[in-house]
Amino acid sequence: MKTEKIKTDVLIIGGGTAGCYAALTLAEQTEEIHVLICEKANIKRSGCLAAGVNALNAYITKSHVPQDYADYALKDADGIAREDLLVTMSERLNAVTAKLENLGFVILKDENGNYVSRGWRNLKINGENIKPILADAVSALSNTTILNRVNIIDFAVQDNHIIGAYGIGIENDTFYVIEANAVIIATGGAAGSYKPNNPGFSRHKMWYPPFNTGAGYAMGIRAGAEMTTFEMRFIALRCKDTISPTGTLAQGVGAKQINSFGEVYEQKYGLTTSERVYGTVNENLEGRGPCYLRTEGITPEQDESLKKAYLNMSPSQTLKWLESGKNPSEQNVEIEGTEPYIIGGHTASGYWIDTHRATTIQGLFAAGDVAGGCPQKYVTGALAEGEIAAESAGKFIQNHASEPIPTEEIASHQKEVLKFLTQKAGQFTTEQLEEAMQTIMDSYAGGIKTNYRFNSKQLAIADAKIQQLMQLSDTLHADDFQELMYIYELRERLTVCRSVIAHLNARHETRWHSFAENLDYPEKDDINWKKYVNSRLENGEIKIILRDVIYGGAPYEHHN
Amino acid sequence: MSITIDKNKCIGCGKCHEVCPGTLIKFDSDKKAFIKYPKDCWGCTSCIKECPVYAIRFYLGADIGGMGSFLHTEKKGDILRWIIEKPDGSISEIRINTKESNQY
Numbered sequence: 210m211k212t213e214k215i216k217t218d219v220l221i222i223g224g225g226t227a228g229c230y231a232a233l234t235l236a237e238q239t240e241e242i243h244v245l246i247c248e249k250a251n252i253k254r255s256g257c258l259a260a261g262v263n264a265l266n267a268y269i270t271k272s273h274v275p276q277d278y279a280d281y282a283l284k285d286a287d288g289i290a291r292e293d294l295l296v297t298m299s300e301r302l303n304a305v306t307a308k309l310e311n312l313g314f315v316i317l318k319d320e321n322g323n324y325v326s327r328g329w330r331n332l333k334i335n336g337e338n339i340k341p342i343l344a345d346a347v348s349a350l351s352n353t354t355i356l357n358r359v360n361i362i363d364f365a366v367q368d369n370h371i372i373g374a375y376g377i378g379i380e381n382d383t384f385y386v387i388e389a390n391a392v393i394i395a396t397g398g399a400a401g402s403y404k405p406n407n408p409g410f411s412r413h414k415m416w417y418p419p420f421n422t423g424a425g426y427a428m429g430i431r432a433g434a435e436m437t438t439f440e441m442r443f444i445a446l447r448c449k450d451t452i453s454p455t456g457t458l459a460q461g462v463g464a465k466q467i468n469s470f471g472e473v474y475e476q477k478y479g480l481t482t483s484e485r486v487y488g489t490v491n492e493n494l495e496g497r498g499p500c501y502l503r504t505e506g507i508t509p510e511q512d513e514s515l516k517k518a519y520l521n522m523s524p525s526q527t528l529k530w531l532e533s534g535k536n537p538s539e540q541n542v543e544i545e546g547t548e549p550y551i552i553g554g555h556t557a558s559g560y561w562i563d564t565h566r567a568t569t570i571q572g573l574f575a576a577g578d579v580a581g582g583c584p585q586k587y588v589t590g591a592l593a594e595g596e597i598a599a600e601s602a603g604k605f606i607q608n609h610a611s612e613p614i615p616t617e618e619i620a621s622h623q624k625e626v627l628k629f630l631t632q633k634a635g636q637f638t639t640e641q642l643e644e645a646m647q648t649i650m651d652s653y654a655g656g657i658k659t660n661y662r663f664n665s666k667q668l669a670i671a672d673a674k675i676q677q678l679m680q681l682s683d684t685l686h687a688d689d690f691q692e693l694m695y696i697y698e699l700r701e702r703l704t705v706c707r708s709v710i711a712h713l714n715a716r717h718e719t720r721w722h723s724f725a726e727n728l729d730y731p732e733k734d735d736i737n738w739k740k741y742v743n744s745r746l747e748n749g750e751i752k753i754i755l756r757d758v759i760y761g762g763a764p765y766e767h768h769n
Numbered sequence: 770m771s772i773t774i775d776k777n778k779c780i781g782c783g784k785c786h787e788v789c790p791g792t793l794i795k796f797d798s799d800k801k802a803f804i805k806y807p808k809d810c811w812g813c814t815s816c817i818k819e820c821p822v823y824a825i826r827f828y829l830g831a832d833i834g835g836m837g838s839f840l841h842t843e844k845k846g847d848i849l850r851w852i853i854e855k856p857d858g859s860i861s862e863i864r865i866n867t868k869e870s871n872q873y
Contacts, residue, residue, distance in 0.1 A: 250790040254815035259790045263871060317870030327873065335870045337849070358792060379792055410771075411830040413791075413811050420791050420811070450833035461873025514872040517865050520851050524840060525812050525829055531853045531861065532829065532838045691792060 210627065211383045216611070217245035217354070219602050220374060220389035222361045222425065224248035225256025226588055227577030228395035229343040230305065230595030231602075236350040238603045244353040245387065247376055249360040249694070250420060252344040256397055257418055257554075257578075258588070262336035263457050263522040265316070266587040267302050270326045275299035278330060279762070282585035285481045287720050288739060289438060290557045291582035292762040293564045298583055301593035306332070309592070312342050327460050337521040339588070359385055361424065362697045363622060364392070365614045366432045370571040372612045374428075375622045377697070379690050384626055386619050390611035391572045391602040394560070395595060398443075398552030398578040399423025399705045401643070404651035404658070405548050406452060408644075414525065416445040416452050416547045423551060425579035427701035429560055430708055430746050435569040435754065437581040437743045438557040439705075440712035440725045442549035444486045444661060449499075449543040453526035457518050458502045458542060462511050466544065468497035478722075482555070486546045487722035490660050501541035512536040546723065548657055551705060554578040554586045556724065561743050564764040566598040569745075572605060574598040582741070629696050635684030639695045642678055642685070646703060649674045654710055655726060664728040668714045672707065679703045708744060711751040715742045771807040771830065772816060773839070778824035785816035785825060817841050818849075826854075 219235060221228045224246045235244050248255055269275055279295035310316050317325040317333035325333050347353060358379045365373040371392045376385035400417040413419040430436060446455050458464040466475040466488065474497075478488030489500045507515075515537055519526040530536060553559030559581030560568045568575050575581075576598035577591040586594065650656055653671035655663035682700050687693035718734040719727050743754040759765070774785070774794075781800040790813060793806045802824075804810065817825045823843055829835030837856035842849050851863045 250792065251788055254788040254813065255790050259811070259815050260813035263873075315868055315870055325870075333870050333872070335865075335867060337865075337867060407830075407832050409830075409832045410808055411833045413809050414830070414833055415811070418790060418811060419809065451829070457871075457873050513863075516863055518871040518873045520849075520863060520865060521871055524814050524827065524851070525833075527851070527863070528827070528829060528838060528840045528853065529834060532834075532836045532855070694792075 224252035227595035234599035294583035396425030397421025
């Protein structure tokens with residue numbers, strides 16, 4: 210094992226949507242600061258946008274204002290989100306979209322040169338190459354170094370102040386020690402904690418990238434950062450089997466959700482993201498399944514446009530239509546809910562940040578899926594947050610000097626890595642423990658198996674079992690650095706699972722059906738639970754912190 | 770859900786290996802690419818778009834309704850030609866201009 214030590218001004222962990230845009234922003238501010246991006250894959254096709262994206266879902270169209278978008282997101286989260294974060298994000302949505310177009314991104318325009326919208330906040334695009342476009346722009350920056358296939362495994366934090374991070378080179382057997390004056394955490398959310406829809410051969414045919422394992426959350430939790438709203442899990446309503454998007458059908462060709470009797474049921478339950486999932490679960494429970502999006506009767510032209518649209522973002526659905534020999538106009542598309550994910554780009558889970566995207570750890574800024582309190586970000590919101598976090602990090606380093614990482618800290622991380630590489634293989638493999646974790650979460654923490662429902666007794670069992678798995682993970686052995694990454698990914702997921710369980714247990718109400726369906730408290734309680742459920746790891750225990758929800762969008766600063 | 774790489778076509782250029790978001794593609798002793806972890810494929814088709822000799826094809830696992838068809842894409846200028854081969858030998862094609870937007 211080689212060891213490489215690197216020093217940089219700003220370290221960006223994760224070269225996805227938010228991370229790439231943060232790098233572009235920092236380079237625009239000044240080329241005098243050095244920026245390092247560490248990416249576990251290759252920024253050309255990493256993160257959520259590897260296959261492409263079907264629309265820009267967050268844009269302020271004509272006759273609307275940023276506050277409208279903030280209001281929409283607040284409503285979808287049933288009031289549990291941060292208005293200051295939503296407004297500051299929304300104010301930047303159109304400027305980041307224009308910049309994306311300047312980089313070569315295709316957005317549909319009418320004959321007068323105006324963008325064509327899908328509804329009041331979505332733009333029609335060709336999103337297949339969004340990630341290569343962003344990656345090319347970042348690769349051209351002279352002040353930015355990109356380390357692909359380097360997986361960051363932990364922060365270096367001293368006295369609640371970040372001084373760098375540790376990483377492993379998956380394909381070059383290298384242990385990285387990175388000293389940084391400021392760090393932007395821009396990793397993805399957490400997939401793979403719960404048993405997926407198809408746990409066998411197609412276990413990774415999931416909605417969210419299976420390679421997003423919650424590293425950013427786990428590192429923050431371990432470092433004692435305050436985290437928020439992990440109980441607001443995200444469950445996507447998807448085309449069955451291919452787990453492809455349904456929004457293109459619902460918004461593109463106006464397909465309604467119907468049960469097996471052909472009855473439109475969506476109005477019965479409501480149209481928020483969680484209500485659409487809940488309605489589908491309930492129709493099945495009451496014997497009216499399976500459920501579908503009604504596409505029968507659309508035109509042949511719509512068939513062709515749909516097949517093209519899916520090839521640009523989720524090719525498996527088009528393959529499914531072609532294999533079956535039936536177009537969507539000839540057969541309704543069956544739908545189902547996915548397993549739960551933790552993802553701050555859609556819900557409010559993640560770091561508790563101030564308006565400038567500073568976490569509670571000094572020098573650590575968060576953007577994208579790991580930044581909490583700001584749901585419904587989608588692509589453009591992640592770009593906007595990347596920009597805000599980069600501006601804040603740029604300001605921070607002007608008045609702050611970097612510090613070296615103490616040698617004993619480096620040695621202890623090296624020792625842990627070497628332990629996994631050299632110790633004799635224990636009884637279990639990483640894959641077996643991952644399967645065990647998914648089964649526990651599925652059975653006892655509101656997975657697909659229980660129709661996303663849980664009670665406190667089940668959660669207590671889940672917590673005990675997840676802690677046992679964490680202990681067992683100490684005995685794992687890695688043959689190479691890729692297997693080493695798998696061990697760290699498992700441990701990240703276990704760390705996130707524990708926090709999710711604690712958060713689910715702390716909110717004594719059911720505010721979002723399916724996302725957090727607490728059978729001990731099946732009703733919404735606006736009197737007592739208009740609160741953020743936050744947490745911080747203290748001496749190995751998760752301490753829950755309840756904070757009152759504040760509306761109005763005034764800037765928020767960290768205190769106490 | 771996974772991909773298959775035709776060894777006879779592979780020229781060992783490494784472009785698929787470079788882009789795979791899961792680091793799942795490796796090289797065998799002949800320097801030909803192979804998918805080491807087929808169950809871990811997300812189905813993003815990034816590798817297929819990179820392959821200059823069209824050696825990589827994508828298929829649906831039987832557990833999610835796959836019936837033996839393969840999908841791959843060939844890029845010519847701005848046009849992505851998506852080609853579907855069915856088990857009966859029939860081939861169909863959908864062409865997408867990457868400079869044109871989705872209608873939905």
